[in-house]
Each structure stands twice: as structure tokens, then as C-alpha cells.
Amino acid sequence: MGNIFSRVFGTQQERNIKKLIPLVNKINGLEKKTSKLSDKVLQRKMDEFRGRVKPLGVEIGQLEKEMLELPEIEKEGAKIDLQEKARQLDELLYDILPEAFAIVREAAKRAIGLRHYDEQLIGGIVLHQGKIAEMANGEGKTLAATLSACLNALSGKGVHVVTVNDYLARRDRDWMGPVYEFLGFSVGVIQNQMNSADRRQSYGCDITYGTNNEFGFDYLRDNMAVSVKEQVQRGFNYTIVDEVDSILIDEARTPLIISGRAEKTTDLYSKIDRIVPRLKRGTEEDRVKRGIQEDKDEDCDYKINEKDHTVALTQRGIDKAEQLLGVKDLYQPDPRWGTVLATHINQAIRAHEFYESDRDYLVKEGENGKEIVIIDEFTGRLMPGRRWSDGLHQAVEAKEGVAIRNENQTMATITLQNYFRMYNKLSGMTGTAITEEDEFKKIYNLEVAVIPTHRPAIREELSDRVYQTEKAKFEAVIKEIKDLYKKERPILVGTRSVERSEHLSKMLREKGIPHTVLNAKYHEREAQIVAQAGHRRAVTIATNMAGRGTDIKLEEGVEELGGLFVIGTERHESRRIDNQLRGRSGRQGAPGTAQFYVSLQDELMRIFGSERIGSIMERLKIPQDQPIEHSLVTKALERAQRQVERRNFDIRKQLLEYDDVMNKQREVIYQERRRILEGKSLKGVVLEMIEDAIEQLISSSVDDKIRPEDWDTKSLSKRINQVFPINLSYYSLEGVHKHEEIKNIIFEKVEEVYAKKEARLSEELMRELERRILLHTLDSEWKDHLYSMDSLKEGIGLRGYGQRDPLIEYKKEAYDMFEDLIGGLKEEVSKLIFRVEIAKEPFLERVLVGEPQVPQLILGGINQRGGNNNLSQVQKKIPTHRRSESKVGRNNPCPCGSGKKYKYCCGRKQ
Structure with missing residues (x-):
């Protein structure tokens, strides 16, 4: 029934695209008029749009900033106001979209000699709608992104264009930069080796190019900065993620981590x-x-x-x-x-x-x-x-x-999933997204729109050839390459590992067939190898060619030979990666062929069930060197791939469920940290923490369930004096029979000492002392908390053996640990505010911040030190506080066996 409906009315994707055609026609209707305008008039038109949109963007930015300062009870009302303003902005941008897109199209023609096709206009509209545009290889995604980037940059709140590596970020910025600059937009790029000043300048631009790692690590570093001046980012307005499936799906399992050296x-x-x-x-x-x-x-x-x-x-x-x-x-x-x-x-x-x-x-x-x-x-x-x-x-x-x-200790961490969900509007583009449509919708609330190709795709996709053994498969691949080489067709052979590519290379050398190898061992020659892969008689063996952001252009005369022939030597566990390999041939309507050679000994088939096919081949007495091409085989392969995709989705979903626990805690800590950095006076915050710390100390010594005459005021006064320098005598608490009265007596004495210290130092120095102590203590407690959370996550899976849900257990314990963090933070601030004295500035720095050490960056549980690998360069002066305990960590279980953390048990006595 569904198939009949689709044939009559078109698929859902086709119907969605059809709805955008009137908008495309409107843009096309403006092209003739726009082409007659001078450069200055075009630029003035864009300035007029900016004048209409930017005030609303400024208003939204102000509301967002004010909302951070509001108490929780007032935030709901502010959120409604913010949503209303965001709706008004969307309506305004939609109204000016046709004319703005027509102007950007004309600017591209004049600045870089490229004109947006109708399909690219559709892609730009889809991106503006906050969706994923699936555009085939060679269809001009980079140019399509300029439409949506310009429109959304009018608000002045910034647009981030995310790529997979530094080279592509720089290339796209240099390539598309003239279009933006022609229309008066500033455009920057974030690169691996950049210093903070250059990063801040790039983030201040209307449109900023960079990698997902750079954006993510800059966010983490900003939340480790000791002053507002050290921060480089300015919020999360709108982002376009190139190769969105690679970044939001493939790398979603791998959190970004800034770490320091651990003591193990x-x-x-x-x-x-x-x-x-x-x-x-x-x-x-x-x-x-x-x-x-x-x-x-x-x-x-x-x-x-x-x-x-x-x-x-x-x-x-x-x-x-x-x-x-x-x-x-x-x-x-x-x-x-x-x-x-x-x-x-x-x-x-x-x-x-x-x-x-x-x-x-x-x-x-x-x-x-x-x-x-x-x-x-x-x-x-x-x-x-x-x-x-x-x-x-x-x-x-x-x-x-x-x-x-040595192992590393986490100092700051976030998953790419939660990083990108911070943006007000998220969009993306790739050649392969539709197979992961459900995951994009469930995790990111992103819809996928398949954009039609400018020219019909004529690539020939041949059925898989399945062999019983790997040996027979590779022999067949070599024979196919030899035949195609004689016909002078260029061949791209995709393998899944360096080992397989070198094995294939050895077999080709034995047959005397010249070829080039592109794998992890020869990655420095990548650009040169790819540039020649479309030449006559070019044989290129590539390990996981997919996702390299490069097009293989055919040499003159190759189209007549049938174009590029792609041979996959093994099915990847993701259909999407296979589709990317196929997509290397037949770009922009050119001819091409793609075929996969598979064996029952391949990892995918071996793990996910090749017994049924193997038994059929044995029963039919099919020779080992003879392939089987049957719908049953194709279905078995696709079923195996879907199994793996489901499993990987479950893993990513589980990671997100665990990280959501941490994410809520991270939001609270980072919001408090911003308040400390940006707040003019923190006296009220510190006094509130002192009051809460007093409450905690009283509650641990005074039990309302027993008679006041039996309260242990001696122990209480001793603990109070350990934290506050008020010389409290337990005699002064005798005869006091109310919990609140005890708190008031202690707080009055503490306030008195606080006022004396402020008078001695001056208000200005006291405010600075408050800020630095709050920052130091928050960072130190948060770092210890992350260490504890790592330890908790490490062993939480074992709870399943006790018939308990590990996730529920993790949530419970994480909540208790976060409560401990808040309690420890208040007590530590209360101690330090009275004990730290200002002698000279260098001494203050040493006391509050600790000796500087260089944290390491870890990507997805992968350590990262920067360098020329297109990954974030660590800044060498991020201050950290070293843990003083050498034997027992403050958050480790107490050796006494109480089950409590060391810092809340025997550690209190230290």
C-alpha cells in the first residue's frame, strides 16, 4: 500500500522538496533584476537587511544574558519572552529570504565566478530551516552553505561552519570568503596552532570556520579561564556542520576531554x-x-x-x-x-x-x-x-x-552530542544521511532532506559478488583490476585496514600492475594520490577513502571509457560508509561503476552470521573461486549492517544517557563559574556559602530529634573553629535550644570577622580575593568530582550482575556525589576566605592557583596534544590546582572502611 501511495503521490522526501519549489521560483524571479544592480547597491541592500535584523538579535542576546542571572523561579517567564523574540526573528528572516538569497547568488557570481543552481538554493533553504541537507558528492555543498550562513549572520550573533579538519576549514574560508566580504560580512577561521587573541578575533567575525574539535575544546577551555578576557567564544547561535554524519554519528561516541596527568x-x-x-x-x-x-x-x-x-x-x-x-x-x-x-x-x-x-x-x-x-x-x-x-x-x-x-585525569569534558545541542539552531550537510534519519531525529531533533542532483546520476551499481573464502575474493579482485587496467579505466579500490591494503598491493606487484597506496602509512601523499586517481590506468588502493572531503576529477577521455570504477573489498559495518565509497564515482552526472567483493570470512559476515549462506553454497557444491550473486546474499549483508547500525546507535544512545547526567551538573557548574567571572561583587555569594556551610556543620552535630540538653555543642564549637577563626566557646551555645538561634549566633560572629578583614584589606582587594578563591575552589572541587565520576563510571557496569540497572545506580550516585561537591565547595570557600592573606601579587597567584601545569587534550577518550594533526593545540598556561594528597585521593573511598569518601570521613581530621 505504501509503495502504491509513493508511486502516485511521490515519497515523503519528494513531497517535502516540492513544497520549497515556489520559494525557489521566487528567488529565480528576482535574478534578472538583481543582476542589473551595481556592487554598491547590492551591498547597501544587505546593509538594509542587517539594519532590520540586528536590533532583534541584540535584544535576544541581552535576554539570554539576563536569564543567566535570574533565580530559577523567574527563568520560566524569561524563557517564554525569549522564545517569542526568537519566533519574531525567524519570521523576519523568512520574509527577507528570497531577496537575500538572490543577492548572495549574485555576489557569488561576481566574487568567485560561481552561480548557485536551483538544487543549491533548495539546500540553502533546508539549512536555514535547521535540517540536514543530503547532497550527493560533487553537488556543491560548500557553495550552498553561503546562502544560509549570510542570512543567519544578519543578526550579528555569529554563524559557525564546522568541517572535519583544519585543511578543509581553511580551504572553505579562503574559497567562500570573497562572497561574504563582498556583502560586508567578516569571516574568520579557527586553526590548530592559533593563540587566544587570534581565536577571539575569529570568533568575533560574522561567520567562523573551524573543526568540531576546535569549537568543542575552545568551549571547555573558556570554562577553565580565570578571567573574562581569556575567553574566546561568544555564544552558540547557528551552526552548519559539514560531513554532519561523520561528526554527529561516527564521532558521537568519543567525548572531548581536557586532562592533566594522573598519579597512577x-x-x-x-x-x-x-x-x-x-x-x-x-x-x-x-x-x-x-x-x-x-x-x-x-x-x-x-x-x-x-x-x-x-x-x-x-x-x-x-x-x-x-x-x-x-x-x-x-x-x-x-x-x-x-x-x-x-x-x-x-x-x-x-x-x-x-x-x-x-x-x-x-x-x-x-x-x-x-x-x-x-x-x-x-x-x-x-x-x-x-x-x-x-x-x-x-x-x-x-x-x-x-x-x-601515565594515565590522565579529566579536568573538563563534553560529548559532541551535548556540545552541538547547545546551539539555538543546528543544521548540517553531507552526501549520506538518510540511513541514519531516525538517530538524527531522536538525538538531535534534526530532519533529513534529500536534495535532488543537478544532473541525473548514471553511476552503475553492480550486485555484490560473494565468495566462500577471503583468498578467493582477493584473487577475483586482482583479476578484475587486471582486466580494467587493460581497458585503461581508472580504478579505486577501497579496503578497511592498512594490513589489507598492503596485502592487495603485494598481489598487484606480483602481477606487475603499477598502482599507488593511500593508507595511514602514506597519508602525507594524500593530495597528490587523490589528484591522479581519475587518470587513465590509475589504480589507487585506499583505506577507508570515505569522508576525506576530496573529489576525484576525471582526466579528459576517461568518461568515454566508462568513468571511475570503484571496487569495495569488504562491506563496512555502516551502509553509509559503503555509500560514500560508491559516491566517489559518477560525480555530477558523470559515468562510473561501483561493485563490492565480499567473502564469508569477512569480519561483518563472520560475526553477524554467514552460516546460512555458507551452508547453501556448500549444499549447492559451489566451487570456492566461484561467486554467488543472489538477493538472499544481498539481504543477509544488509541485515548484518542494520544489526551493527542498531548496536552502534544503542551504544551512542547509552553514552548520551550517561553524559546527560554529567551535562546537567556541568551546566550548573559552568553557569556558576560565568557568574563568578562576570559578577562585579561576590560578597553576597560568599556570605550565602558561609551561611550554608554553618548550617551543614550544625546539622552534622545537632540532632533535632534529641533533647537540646543532649546536643554535642562541644564537638560543634570545635568543628566551627576549625573552619572559621571566631574562637567560639561551647559555653556560649549552652542554653540555646533552637537550631536557628545557634546558626544566628555563629553567623553574626563570622560576619564580624569578615567585616574586619574587608576593612583591613579594602573593598577592592576583598572583592578580588572573593573572586579568586571562588574560582580556585570551584575548579578544584569540579576536577576532583570528574575524577570520582570517572571511577564511578568505570565500575558501574558491574551493578548489572546484582540485578540492578547500572544507569539508575549511576544517576543516584552521581546526584549524591554532586551534593557532596556543593557541600565541599561551600566549606572550602568558607575556610579559604579567612585563611588566605594577600602579601604580594605573585604570592596570591601561587596560593590561589597552584603551580601551572600543561593539561593534555583527549578526543573521545583519545589523548590529544595538538601539532599538525588538525586537532586543538593545548594552551600552555592554563592554571590548575594540584591535589596535595599523595596516598589517598580526597574523593577515593576512605581506607577506614566506612564507605564514605576520604574527604568526608578521616580526611576531615587532616
Whole structure:
């Protein structure tokens, strides 16, 4: 029924695009008139639009700023006012859209010699609507983005255009910059090596290009700044995300993290790595091969799940590991190492079972000897300086016998999912998004619109050829390449790993076929290799060619030969990546061919069920070198890919559910931090914290359920005097029978001491002291809290064995820990405000901020140090506060066994 409806009325996508045609016709109707206007008149027209839109943008910005200062009870009303103003802005922009787009189109013709096609106008409208525009490879996404960017930049609140690497950000800014500048817009770019002043200037532009990593890390760094002057960003108005599927889907599992060095020793990783080879592995597949109906724990030490990349120790494995390590319980914090050893054993096993050299990483010579360099799963590029988190990178280092570097402690973190959800309006563009339509809608509330191509696509997509063995598959691929080479057709061969690409390269060399290899080992020659991939007889082997942001242009005469022939040597776990590889041929209506060669031994088929197809091939007695091309095979492949896509979506969704807990806490802390940075007087904030700290201290010593005569006022006065220098005698509290009265007596004395200190220092110095103490304490407590949250998340999955939902447990404990953070913050501020004295400015800096150290940047649990890898450059003077405890962390469980944190138990006595 649905198919009949679609044939008669068109698909939902086609109907949505059809609704935009009248708007496109209106823009086209203005083209002739606009083309006759002089440059100055065009610019004046855009200035008129700016004059109408900008005041509303300024008003919205002011409302947003005021809302931060409002108490929670008043925020709802302010939010309604803000939504009304935003609606008015949307209506105004929609009214001027046809004329504004016509002017931008004319400006592009005059500034860079390019004219927006109707399809690009549709793309621009879709982007302005806050949707994803799916535009095929070579259809001009970069030019289409200028329409929406100019329209939304009129408000003066800034537009961010996000790309996947520094090269593309700079290229697009230089390429499209003349269009923006012709119309009076300022345009900037954020680059890896930029200093703060240049970043601030770029963010101050109407339109700013940069990578998702740069934007995200700048947000985190801004929330570590010790003054407003150090901050570089100016809010989150509107963003256009290029390669949106790569950034919001593929990289969504990987949080951005700024970290400092932790105190854990690296000896543990080597010790655990030595015991892994002595543990026996077991899997479902092994059981089938051995013909065992029922597997017992005693048959193996650990079991692996290849689908989920997880490891589980059996009871036999637990006993053996405890014996080899000389410990009593793997699942309790070990006093020698200060950590749960089971987690480290799991990571060591994962390093051996799931992470392969030349596929997931390379062992390369670095500045300080050999090091592990990660290979990007989706692009095949090397990612120097980035590291896996949670001890996995150290486990791989131990496995490969290279120097093991210290773990890192999180200082600031956010997922890309939550970063991009901060924008008032989010849009994106890519060649492949429709397969992930549900995820975009559920996670980001983004709709996908498939934009028609300017010229009909004539690429030939041949059926998959499925072989029983990998050997037979590769032999068939070589034969196909040889035949095509004789016909002089250019060939692009896509592989999934460095190892596979080099294996294929070796086979081609043996056949005497000249070719070039583009993988993580030769990424420096990327531009040169891609530039020649469309030439006659060019054979290019590329690891995960998808998502490189480059077009393969055909040499003259190649179209007559049939265009570029794309051969995929293995199905990727995502249909989207396969579609990107196919999309390298047949760009802009040119001819081309794409075909995948698959074997039943490929990872996707092996893990997600090739038994049925294998048994059919065996029953039909199909020779190993003969392929099968059948709808059953294609359906099985697609079913396997959908399984993986669902699993990966569940992982990303779960990550978001966990990060949403942290996100709410982060919003509270960062909002409070902004208030501290921007507030003129913080005296009221400090006194309120002091009052709350007094309340906490009273509540811990005075129980309303018992008679006032039995209250332990002696203990209370002792604790009060430890925090406040008021020399409170417990005699002064005798005879006081009300909780509130005790608080008033103490607070009056504290206020008196506070006033004396202010008189001695001067109001100006006291206000500065308040600000610095608040910032220092907030940052220190937040850093400790992140450390505790990391530890909590590390072991929370084990709660599932006790029939408890790990997410619910995580939410409960995270809430309790956040309450502890707030309580600890108030008490620490109350102590420091009286104890810190100002002698000289350098002394104040040292007391409040601590010795400076350089935090490291981690992307997606991947350590990042900057450099030429298109990732954020760490700023070398971000001040941090070092934890003073050497043996027991303040947020670690107290060694006394109470179950409380050290800082709220025995640590109070220190």
C-alpha cells in the first residue's frame, strides 16, 4: 500500500522538496533584476537587511544574558519572552529570504565566478530551516552553505561552519570568503596552532570556520579561564556542520576531554600484560567449532563477545588471575595500586583480542622512542598525539612493548552530542544521511532532506559478488583490476585496514600492475594520490577513502571509457560508509561503476552470521573461486549492517544517557563559574556559602530529634573553629535550644570577622580575593568530582550482575556525589576566605592557583596534544590546582572502611 501511495503521490522526501519549489521560483524571479544592480547597491541592500535584523538579535542576546542571572523561579517567564523574540526573528528572516538569497547568488557570481543552481538554493533553504541537507558528492555543498550562513549572520550573533579538519576549514574560508566580504560580512577561521587573541578575533567575525574539535575544546577551555578576557567564544547561535554524519554519528561516541596527568603508576600495565597469555580464551564460535553443546566456566578463563567488543572473566579466570597477581579480590580496590584490578585485566585482554597493529594503530618511531599511533576507524588517517582512555592505550603500549605513559585525569569534558545541542539552531550537510534519519531525529531533533542532483546520476551499481573464502575474493579482485587496467579505466579500490591494503598491493606487484597506496602509512601523499586517481590506468588502493572531503576529477577521455570504477573489498559495518565509497564515482552526472567483493570470512559476515549462506553454497557444491550473486546474499549483508547500525546507535544512545547526567551538573557548574567571572561583587555569594556551610556543620552535630540538653555543642564549637577563626566557646551555645538561634549566633560572629578583614584589606582587594578563591575552589572541587565520576563510571557496569540497572545506580550516585561537591565547595570557600592573606601579587597567584601545569587534550577518550594533526593545540598556561594528597585521593573511598569518601570521613581530621 505504501509503495502504491509513493508511486502516485511521490515519497515523503519528494513531497517535502516540492513544497520549497515556489520559494525557489521566487528567488529565480528576482535574478534578472538583481543582476542589473551595481556592487554598491547590492551591498547597501544587505546593509538594509542587517539594519532590520540586528536590533532583534541584540535584544535576544541581552535576554539570554539576563536569564543567566535570574533565580530559577523567574527563568520560566524569561524563557517564554525569549522564545517569542526568537519566533519574531525567524519570521523576519523568512520574509527577507528570497531577496537575500538572490543577492548572495549574485555576489557569488561576481566574487568567485560561481552561480548557485536551483538544487543549491533548495539546500540553502533546508539549512536555514535547521535540517540536514543530503547532497550527493560533487553537488556543491560548500557553495550552498553561503546562502544560509549570510542570512543567519544578519543578526550579528555569529554563524559557525564546522568541517572535519583544519585543511578543509581553511580551504572553505579562503574559497567562500570573497562572497561574504563582498556583502560586508567578516569571516574568520579557527586553526590548530592559533593563540587566544587570534581565536577571539575569529570568533568575533560574522561567520567562523573551524573543526568540531576546535569549537568543542575552545568551549571547555573558556570554562577553565580565570578571567573574562581569556575567553574566546561568544555564544552558540547557528551552526552548519559539514560531513554532519561523520561528526554527529561516527564521532558521537568519543567525548572531548581536557586532562592533566594522573598519579597512577604504569608498572601495573606491564605486570597484567604478562599474565594475559597465560589465560585461556573461550567464545561462542570456539564452542561451535569444537561441537560442544554446553560450555562450562572451567573450560576457559575468559569469554569474548566479538559483536560488542566485550570481555568477561569466568570464575576459573578470576581465581587464576588472583593467584598470578597475588591478590585476594580482583573486584575490590587494591591497596598497592589504588584501583580495581579487574578493569585493568579486561582492558589488557581487549588490547590483545580486539586491537591489531596496522589496522587499529601503528607502532611508529616518535620523539621519545617508539609509540602507538591510532588509526581513525572511519577515515584511515593517522591521529598522532591522541590516546584511548580508561587505561586501554596503556594496555596496548604494554602489549607492544613500547614505553608506557601515565594515565590522565579529566579536568573538563563534553560529548559532541551535548556540545552541538547547545546551539539555538543546528543544521548540517553531507552526501549520506538518510540511513541514519531516525538517530538524527531522536538525538538531535534534526530532519533529513534529500536534495535532488543537478544532473541525473548514471553511476552503475553492480550486485555484490560473494565468495566462500577471503583468498578467493582477493584473487577475483586482482583479476578484475587486471582486466580494467587493460581497458585503461581508472580504478579505486577501497579496503578497511592498512594490513589489507598492503596485502592487495603485494598481489598487484606480483602481477606487475603499477598502482599507488593511500593508507595511514602514506597519508602525507594524500593530495597528490587523490589528484591522479581519475587518470587513465590509475589504480589507487585506499583505506577507508570515505569522508576525506576530496573529489576525484576525471582526466579528459576517461568518461568515454566508462568513468571511475570503484571496487569495495569488504562491506563496512555502516551502509553509509559503503555509500560514500560508491559516491566517489559518477560525480555530477558523470559515468562510473561501483561493485563490492565480499567473502564469508569477512569480519561483518563472520560475526553477524554467514552460516546460512555458507551452508547453501556448500549444499549447492559451489566451487570456492566461484561467486554467488543472489538477493538472499544481498539481504543477509544488509541485515548484518542494520544489526551493527542498531548496536552502534544503542551504544551512542547509552553514552548520551550517561553524559546527560554529567551535562546537567556541568551546566550548573559552568553557569556558576560565568557568574563568578562576570559578577562585579561576590560578597553576597560568599556570605550565602558561609551561611550554608554553618548550617551543614550544625546539622552534622545537632540532632533535632534529641533533647537540646543532649546536643554535642562541644564537638560543634570545635568543628566551627576549625573552619572559621571566631574562637567560639561551647559555653556560649549552652542554653540555646533552637537550631536557628545557634546558626544566628555563629553567623553574626563570622560576619564580624569578615567585616574586619574587608576593612583591613579594602573593598577592592576583598572583592578580588572573593573572586579568586571562588574560582580556585570551584575548579578544584569540579576536577576532583570528574575524577570520582570517572571511577564511578568505570565500575558501574558491574551493578548489572546484582540485578540492578547500572544507569539508575549511576544517576543516584552521581546526584549524591554532586551534593557532596556543593557541600565541599561551600566549606572550602568558607575556610579559604579567612585563611588566605594577600602579601604580594605573585604570592596570591601561587596560593590561589597552584603551580601551572600543561593539561593534555583527549578526543573521545583519545589523548590529544595538538601539532599538525588538525586537532586543538593545548594552551600552555592554563592554571590548575594540584591535589596535595599523595596516598589517598580526597574523593577515593576512605581506607577506614566506612564507605564514605576520604574527604568526608578521616580526611576531615587532616
